[in-house]
Amino acid sequence: MMSIGKRVGTAAFAATGAAAVGYWRWHRRPTVTPPGTVAAPLAWAGADNIPIVGVITRLKSVITDPIGLVVRNRAEYGDVFTLRVPSIYDFTFLLDGEHYQRVLNLPTDHAGVGQVLHRVPTVGYWFPREDSGPESLQQLILAGRRLMAENLPAERVSRIAADVPGIVKRHTVDWSTTVDLADVVHPIVYEATGRYFLGDEIWDALGTRLTTYYRNIADGIDIPRTTMSITPYHYLMPEYRSTRKLYRTLRDELPAFDNADSPLLRAIDAALFDGAPLSTADRLWMVMYVLWNATAYPGTYTFWTLIDVLTQPGTLARLQSFDDQPARLDFLGRCLVESVRMHPVSSLIRYLDRPYEFERDGKTYHIPAGQAIGVFPGTLNRDPDRIPGDADRYDPDRYLREPTPKTATFGRGPFGCVAQRFSETVTATVIDELLTQYQIQLSGPVPTRRERVHQTYPGSPMPARCTPR
Numbered sequence: 001m002m003s004i005g006k007r008v009g010t011a012a013f014a015a016t017g018a019a020a021v022g023y024w025r026w027h028r029r030p031t032v033t034p035p036g037t038v039a040a041p042l043a044w045a046g047a048d049n050i051p052i053v054g055v056i057t058r059l060k061s062v063i064t065d066p067i068g069l070v071v072r073n074r075a076e077y078g079d080v081f082t083l084r085v086p087s088i089y090d091f092t093f094l095l096d097g098e099h100y101q102r103v104l105n106l107p108t109d110h111a112g113v114g115q116v117l118h119r120v121p122t123v124g125y126w127f128p129r130e131d132s133g134p135e136s137l138q139q140l141i142l143a144g145r146r147l148m149a150e151n152l153p154a155e156r157v158s159r160i161a162a163d164v165p166g167i168v169k170r171h172t173v174d175w176s177t178t179v180d181l182a183d184v185v186h187p188i189v190y191e192a193t194g195r196y197f198l199g200d201e202i203w204d205a206l207g208t209r210l211t212t213y214y215r216n217i218a219d220g221i222d223i224p225r226t227t228m229s230i231t232p233y234h235y236l237m238p239e240y241r242s243t244r245k246l247y248r249t250l251r252d253e254l255p256a257f258d259n260a261d262s263p264l265l266r267a268i269d270a271a272l273f274d275g276a277p278l279s280t281a282d283r284l285w286m287v288m289y290v291l292w293n294a295t296a297y298p299g300t301y302t303f304w305t306l307i308d309v310l311t312q313p314g315t316l317a318r319l320q321s322f323d324d325q326p327a328r329l330d331f332l333g334r335c336l337v338e339s340v341r342m343h344p345v346s347s348l349i350r351y352l353d354r355p356y357e358f359e360r361d362g363k364t365y366h367i368p369a370g371q372a373i374g375v376f377p378g379t380l381n382r383d384p385d386r387i388p389g390d391a392d393r394y395d396p397d398r399y400l401r402e403p404t405p406k407t408a409t410f411g412r413g414p415f416g417c418v419a420q421r422f423s424e425t426v427t428a429t430v431i432d433e434l435l436t437q438y439q440i441q442l443s444g445p446v447p448t449r450r451e452r453v454h455q456t457y458p459g460s461p462m463p464a465r466c467t468p469r
Contacts, residue, residue: 020052027055027084037357037366040092043073043081059086063227067346067451070095070376080360082371089115090371091349097386097406099358100375103350104413111350111373113415114138121220121229126243127288130279140282142414143273144289149418151197151267157422160192161329164429167191168437172466178443181462185306185430186299187211192426193294199262202254209249214295216242221296221453250284264290293419300455302427305332305339307446307462309431312394316435325432332428334396340409341387342394344377345454348411377408438466 031039047057061069062085070093073081079095094103103111114134118124124137171188190211195203203210219225220239234240257265268278268286278286309315315335322328349372356367367373382391386406389398398405410417417423434440443465447458 024052024055027086031082031090031368031371033366033368037364040080040082040365040367041077043077043083045072045076055086058084063224066223067378070347071379074376074379080365082367089351091374092367092371093347093374093376094358095376095379097380097383097408099373100377100380100408101412102358103356103373103375104348104411104416106350106356106413108138108142108414110354111352111356112138113141113350115351116349116372117141119226121226121234121239122217122243123289123292126229126240127247127285128281129285130281139273140285140289143271144286144293145415145418147267147271147286148290148293151263152419152422154421157425160196160422160425161325161429163195164188164192164426164433167195168430168433172434172437175466177467178463178465181303181306181440181442181464182447182458183461185303185434186215186295186457188430188434189299189302189426190214190295192430193298194291196422197262197264197290197294199260199264201260202257202262202265205257206249206253210246210291213242213246213249214291215299215457217246217292218296218299218457222450222456223453246288247284250287254284254287297417297454298423298426300457301336301340301423302430303457304343304449304455305336305427306431306434306440307442308339308394309335309435310440310442311446315394315396318396319435328432329425329428331396332431333424334399335431336424336427337399337407337409338394338396341381341405341407343449343451343455344381344409345411346378346451347374347376349374350415375408380406380408436469438468441465441467 028042028044030042033039044054048054048061050057058069062083069083073083074093074095080093082090082092084090094100114137118134118137124134125132129136129140168188171184171191175184191203191207194207194210198206216238218239220229220237220243225237225239228234228237229240254265264287268283271278273282277283309319309332319328319331319335322331351372352367352369355369356373358365380386384391387398388401388403388405389395410420441464443463444461447460447462450456450459
């Protein structure tokens with residue numbers, strides 16, 4: 001006779017198996033749409049189609065290979081498909097150029113980013129806000145975008161070129177013959193952008209600490225680390241500890257600079273949000289958020305653009321063919337755009353507060369509210385119909401020719417980047433000054449690019465010999 005222990009074990013195993021089967025059936029359930037409409041096909045390329053096991057492989061791909069996940073399913077299902085992700089809303093990808101424009105231009109009450117950035121650690125839930133919900137987060141993001149746009153007049157942005165040589169000189173004075181570009185480029189960028197927004201007095205007092213904090217925080221955008229951020233392990237993560245230190249620094253030390261000449265603080269204090277000034281908590285969050293934008297993207301893309309200038313055939317020689325700085329800066333600005341084109345943000349996601357419908361092949365597709373829609377710049381930026389010439393070749397001069405490339409680089413619509421010219425100016429002036437002052441030769445293999453959201457810093461050193469000119 002079977003023992004009680006064996007019977008209990010058998011029952012538990014059977015219950016677990018039944019639960020797994022039930023979850024798999026729920027996981028594969030079709031999307032329900034109104035009469036006369038159809039849903040985008042649920043996509044299950046490769047091992048994701050294996051019962052039970054597919055849940056694990058799908059989750060693994062979302063965390064470690066989101067670009068490959070989209071590419072694999074596009075090859076099998078075409079430009080319109082839905083990815084179901086365990087424990088989160090469905091993602092419907094619309095991969096043609098028409099939807100890139102249409103989706104990103106949807107009004108904020110139709111498609112937003114609050115629910116998306118609510119899952120990004122520092123911005124979404126580690127740095128305190130007055131209201132921790134995703135709706136209030138979206139309102140702060142929109143307010144921050146307006147505030148940044150107001151702080152980026154062309155005349156003031158153009159003055160960055162006069163400030164960069166002094167910044168580069170301070171950071172390179174102690175350089176040895178060989179440096180790690182992965183460690184020495186971003187502090188220059190952070191100081192250029194930090195001084196621009198915070199002003200000299202605050203940066204002189206806090207800049208060294210802010211550089212350390214934001215470099216660690218930048219790693220938190222990477223999806224595997226975002227996943228770890230919701231586990232107890234997050235207490236050990238450098239980006240979590242840096243976020244807490246950043247919060248305490250701003251909370252405790254910014255009040256001493258209320259009378260400082262700080263463009264960012266003046267703009268925050270002068271602005272009204274919903275007819276009232278920001279609360280103390282949201283004021284600190286806004287300072288954090290503007291600096292997050294000013295460091296996260298320019299820091300990584302300046303590093304990688306410099307690597308492209310040094311390694312892409314003919315690019316450095318083309319730069320050195322220009323005799324005057326304006327021509328060099330214009331060329332380096334195009335280099336940034338080309339580096340972003342070839343290695344863009346992996347996907348741009350909008351969360352639907354209202355359904356989204358469109359016509360395709362004689363059918364009306366319906367994507368329900370409560371799901372997300374995503375566009376995929378990487379495929380558009382290699383599409384020969386949008387990018388004349390060899391779309392896989394690094395060619396900064398393609399932007400001088402007609403027809404103009406239709407790149408998907410800095411986004412568009414209510415949540416598009418407002419700082420493209422600012423980013424081009426910072427990247428171009430920093431790289432131009434470095435290459436004017438030094439002959440830089442890479443001393444090792446170029447690290448693997450990690451592009452799970454936007455490009456992240458390399459996971460290994462990038463040694464280079466720097467000989468003063």
